[in-house]
Amino acid sequence: MTDSSALDPEDRKIVTLARSARARNAVPEGAAVRDETGRTYVAGTVDLPSLKLSALRTAVAMAVASGAKSLEAAAVVTEAGAAADEDRAAVADLGGPQTPVLVAGPDGSVRSTVTAG
Numbered sequence: 001m002t003d004s005s006a007l008d009p010e011d012r013k014i015v016t017l018a019r020s021a022r023a024r025n026a027v028p029e030g031a032a033v034r035d036e037t038g039r040t041y042v043a044g045t046v047d048l049p050s051l052k053l054s055a056l057r058t059a060v061a062m063a064v065a066s067g068a069k070s071l072e073a074a075a076v077v078t079e080a081g082a083a084a085d086e087d088r089a090a091v092a093d094l095g096g097p098q099t100p101v102l103v104a105g106p107d108g109s110v111r112s113t114v115t116a117g
Contacts, residue, residue: 007110010034011102014075017042019108021055022077029078031055033091035068056087056101060094071095074116075102083114092116 007015014032017040022030027044031054034040043058053061056076063071074091076083083101091099097117104110 007102010038011073011075011100014040014073015077015102015104015108015110018055018075018077019104019106022106027055029055029076029080031059031074031076031087033059033063033068033074033095034072035063036070036072037068038072039063039066039068041066041068054084054087056083057090060090064094068094071099073100073102075104077104077106077108079106082112088114088116 017032018030021042021044025044029045032040032042041059041062043055045055046053046058071094083103099116101114102110103112
């Protein structure tokens with residue numbers, strides 16, 4: 001577990017945004033990504049009959065749809081112990097395999113930081 005106070009302020013920000021999205025929308029996961037310009041994109045899990053997306057894939061899709069060319073970092077708040085391979089692949093598609101993915105629990109404490117690739 002990583003002490004959230006030891007995180008870079010920009011990384012702490014995306015964890016906080018992801019946690020807020022999860023709580024506000026009462027969804028299983030919240031996520032946030034930061035693009036190459038410092039803009040952030042926040043999303044929750046999408047679970048419709050015809051469309052199912054994890055929070056992290058939704059956040060990446062929002063970044064792409066808004067014109068982001070790359071990602072600096074990503075965060076997901078989840079009860080799961082790790083970021084799903086498909087989620088990390090989406091981050092790698094836009095940010096590259098070395099993009100950090102912070103995985104935090106519902107309380108906002110970062111459990112791990114992995115690379116997207």
